[in-house]
Amino acid sequence: MKSLKASQSVLSRADYQLEVLNNQSLAKKMFPDFAAKLTQAGLFPLKPTGIEIFQVNVGKMCNQTCKHCHVDAGPDRKEIMTRETMQQCLDVLSTHDIPIVDITGGAPEMNPNFRWFVEECNKLGKKIIVRCNLTIIVANPKYHDLPEFYRQHQVEVVSSLPFYNADRTDRQRGKGVFESSVQALKMLNQVGYGQEGSGLILNLVYNPAGAFLPATQASLEKQFKKALLDEFGIRFNQLYAITNMPVSRFLDFLLQSGNYEGYMEKLVNSFNPQAAAGVMCRNTLSVGWDGSLYDCDFNQMLELQVSAPTSTHIRQFNLNELNNRDIVLNQHCYGCTAGAGSSCGGNTA
Amino acid sequence: MQPTYYNPEDLKKFGSIGEFQKKLADKFFTYYGEVFAEGELSAREKSLIALAVSHAVQCPYCIDAYSVDAMEKGYTEAQMMEAVHVAAAIRGGATLVHGVQMMNKVKELSM
Numbered sequence: 001m002k003s004l005k006a007s008q009s010v011l012s013r014a015d016y017q018l019e020v021l022n023n024q025s026l027a028k029k030m031f032p033d034f035a036a037k038l039t040q041a042g043l044f045p046l047k048p049t050g051i052e053i054f055q056v057n058v059g060k061m062c063n064q065t066c067k068h069c070h071v072d073a074g075p076d077r078k079e080i081m082t083r084e085t086m087q088q089c090l091d092v093l094s095t096h097d098i099p100i101v102d103i104t105g106g107a108p109e110m111n112p113n114f115r116w117f118v119e120e121c122n123k124l125g126k127k128i129i130v131r132c133n134l135t136i137i138v139a140n141p142k143y144h145d146l147p148e149f150y151r152q153h154q155v156e157v158v159s160s161l162p163f164y165n166a167d168r169t170d171r172q173r174g175k176g177v178f179e180s181s182v183q184a185l186k187m188l189n190q191v192g193y194g195q196e197g198s199g200l201i202l203n204l205v206y207n208p209a210g211a212f213l214p215a216t217q218a219s220l221e222k223q224f225k226k227a228l229l230d231e232f233g234i235r236f237n238q239l240y241a242i243t244n245m246p247v248s249r250f251l252d253f254l255l256q257s258g259n260y261e262g263y264m265e266k267l268v269n270s271f272n273p274q275a276a277a278g279v280m281c282r283n284t285l286s287v288g289w290d291g292s293l294y295d296c297d298f299n300q301m302l303e304l305q306v307s308a309p310t311s312t313h314i315r316q317f318n319l320n321e322l323n324n325r326d327i328v329l330n331q332h333c334y335g336c337t338a339g340a341g342s343s344c345g346g347n348t349a
Numbered sequence: 350m351q352p353t354y355y356n357p358e359d360l361k362k363f364g365s366i367g368e369f370q371k372k373l374a375d376k377f378f379t380y381y382g383e384v385f386a387e388g389e390l391s392a393r394e395k396s397l398i399a400l401a402v403s404h405a406v407q408c409p410y411c412i413d414a415y416s417v418d419a420m421e422k423g424y425t426e427a428q429m430m431e432a433v434h435v436a437a438a439i440r441g442g443a444t445l446v447h448g449v450q451m452m453n454k455v456k457e458l459s460m
């Protein structure tokens with residue numbers, strides 16, 4: 001499968017996705033304005049609570065092309081963060097009290113400066129989270145030692161595994177992905193990840209393989225734990241249940257399959273003010289591969305930059321201005337506020 | 350007039366049955382809510398039972414609703430179809446076991 005960009009789909013354009021979400025093309029039905037919903041909940045304008053998580057998207061290159069990918073990542077994407085931009089991130093991290101660095105992509109490990117960046121963050125005493133797609137670990141011998149590298153740097157590994165069987169996982173992420181993921185999970189378990197008392201955290205991410213919402217995180221975690229342990233002897237710490245966002249390739253799927261209206265309706269009807277109060281953009285700042293700043297990874301893909309006039313790039317980082325910004329919202333935000341809520345760390349309510 | 354008796358859009362209007370008899374509808378929905386809450390059986394187990402029963406009573410609205418619910422609750426396609434077979438087996442068995450009644454009658458009437 002190719003990325004939307006490589007197949008020259010109009011949906012690869014952020015402005016076109018926003019046009020669909022705001023009903024100027026394709027979509028037949030308009031949904032209530034997200035900002036108006038937040039106003040009703042007394043949360044508008046949405047303000048940050050402070051920057052605790054510094055999320056860095058180090059590039060769109062990935063060994064997979066999952067059907068739901070909001071990044072439109074894939075082997076054909078060449079956008080990659082340079083060492084210079086990483087250094088600018090480190091400069092900010094060394095001079096500000098931001099405890100967590102969350103590294104994502106694409107497959108972040110494919111950035112040639114990835115390991116150096118992790119080492120430097122570790123030297124600064126930051127807690128490091130890496131969003132690992134699992135298959136990268138077994139994709140090429142040069143990545144086989146990643147579990148050991150993660151162990152040495154006390155990295156928290158967050159891995160996506162859409163389901164506990166091959167059928168549903170492979171339909172979403174590509175043929176053979178489940179088998180490779182199981183192999184990679186075993187390798188992580190072998191160095192101590194997910195094992196009680198090791199202090200090495202391995203969390204999994206579930207997201208529905210289609211146009212439906214996730215069930216409660218606790219019940220899914222129980223099923224995943226039992227299935228993975230019984231069948232493969234795999235252990236992990238927590239399961240994060242994440243809602244698919246109507247952005248990029250998942251938006252393309254919704255439109256192509258005729259599920260767009262129904263899915264948006266479901267998101268809107270499941271709006272939960274409590275979840276809205278806990279959305280991740282309130283304590284996260286997201287840095288793009290070129291150093292641009294965003295409220296979250298979704299806004300990044302929709303090219304909606306932070307509304308902080310003199311602090312839109314990492315080299316101009318101004319904490320005071322960023323802490324006082326209004327978070328940029330649009331209709332895709334309904335994905336974060338449906339039901340129990342959804343963020344990179346799972347449920348928000 | 351709509352061309353068929355069933356309209357998928359009507360599922361969303363289920364809650365509006367209270368318009369014609371609020372008191373009874375309210376009682377039903379309170380009961381319904383409690384039936385499907387976590388109890389001696391988990392909400393997840395109840396979802397699969399509901400999926401099977403919706404096939405047995407052949408309610409297209411319930412089949413629609415509980416197919417989604419079972420997917421959301423993490424059931425596999427194979428598990429969902431096995432639940433439908435359970436409903437089918439009970440229905441088939443229930444038909445056949447009445448054959449005994451038929452046999453009794455035939456034997457009673459026969460010389």
Ligand code: SF4
Pocket residue numbers: 062063064065066068069070071072073074105106107133
């Ligand atoms: S969802 Fe993750 S693993 Fe899949 S293509 Fe996107 S970045 Fe790669």
Ligand code: SF4
Pocket residue numbers: 279280281282295296297298299327328329330332333336
């Ligand atoms: S999509 Fe981004 S900006 Fe919108 S609510 Fe979610 S985290 Fe916040």
